[in-house]
Amino acid sequence: MSHLFVYAKFYQQLHGTPAGSIPSIPAARGLHQCGGLWLPEQFVFLISMELLRNRGRKVITPEMYEFLCELDKKVTVGLVGGSDLCKIREQMGGSAALHRFKHVFTENGLVAYRYDQLICSKDIASHVGEELLQRLINFILRRLSEITLPVKRGTFVEFRKGMLNVSPIGRSCSQAERDAFYTYDKEHKIRETLVEVLRKEFGDCDLQFSIGGQISIDIFPTGWNKCFCLRFLEDYDTIHFFGDKTMKGGNDFEIFSHPRTIGHSVVGPEDTKKQLQDLFFS
Structure with missing residues (x-):
């Protein structure tokens, strides 16, 4: 497959352009000008x-x-x-x-x-400091202790290099339990509710809270998302x-x-x- 074919196809799909009306290759998405030459985009x-x-x-x-x-x-x-x-x-x-x-x-x-x-x-610990980190973890553990689910397992807060990962059911759950929680969460909005509470409590701490995967919430400093x-x-x-x-x-x-x-x-x-x-x- 030639580069020109690929770039023409990208142009059609990204811009909805009929095959017969693609502009000349230099004008099409997929090439850029460098020193008078049209070179392939990376x-x-x-x-x-x-x-x-x-x-x-x-x-x-x-x-x-x-x-x-x-x-x-x-x-x-x-x-x-x-x-x-x-x-x-x-x-x-x-x-x-x-x-x-x-x-x-x-x-x-x-x-x-x-x-x-x-x-x-x-390193999230160095960035936010131990005082805020412990306040955050303690608050999360208290909130999770008040949530009743069909099942709970272990590892509710996982400390990673650049973030905290919080799981209401616990990361040690089986795949079947993970799937069941994902279905339960879509109806009862366990994670969505917890994120709202965390944003309200820590809204002035320059932190982001995002729902991720089937069972967890990611917490990291603002701007440390994907x-x-x-x-x-x-x-x-x-x-x-x-x-x-x-x-x-x-x-x-x-x-x-x-x-x-x-x-x-x-x-x-x-x-x-x-x-x-x-x-x-x-």
């Missing part, structure tokens, strides 16, 4: 890692991993997630992805890797972002609606694969 497909595994699986399927590797031969693929490095390795089936893909952003990019080399690491990783993608002219929590309050919302990105709202790995295929392989 694209990156940035994919939320939560989308790469089926709800019933904790690990990406071999088929999905192979698809991403094939895609990465044609356009740069970057991975971004809220989880820490240990969980990202688990979700991706080992450490191979850290070597295979140029950009891997854990904890929203607060801990960032380029071809497995650490290039950034932010948009943080964009500072490591300055060399790219066009950034396509694929996420599922793209609604306001979701942990993909800010990067999905950021002026530097073209946002794609997807639901699960099959839809992600289909949209990627429609954009690049069709």
Whole structure:
């Protein structure tokens, strides 16, 4: 597939232009002028890692991993997630992805890797201070103790390098319990209500609260959302972002609606694969 075909296809899909009315290649999205020459734009497909595994699986399927590797031969693929490095390795089936893909952003990019080399690491404890951190954790634990759910397990507050992750059911729940909570939460809005309470209580503390994944809430300093990783993608002219929590309050919302990105709202790995295929392989 030629670069010109790819860029013409991007132009049609992004601008709704009929095939017969695409402007001359220099005017079409996909080329930019440099020193009198028209050069190809640099694209990156940035994919939320939560989308790469089926709800019933904790690990990406071999088929999905192979698809991403094939895609990465044609356009740069970057991975971004809220989880820490240990969980990202688990979700991706080992450490191979850290070597295979140029950009891997854990904890929203607060801990960032380029071809497995650490290039950034932010620390929430140093940033907000121990006093605020303990006040926040103590408040959360009190609130969670007042919430009754069909089941509760363990690990309600997980301290990560760049954020706190809060789970009303507890992160040690089984996959079946995780799925059941996700359904229960959609009806009873447990996480949404907790986020509203936290925003009211800590509204003057320069913190953000976002619903993420099936069971948790991410808490981090303002600006430390997934948009943080964009500072490591300055060399790219066009950034396509694929996420599922793209609604306001979701942990993909800010990067999905950021002026530097073209946002794609997807639901699960099959839809992600289909949209990627429609954009690049069709």
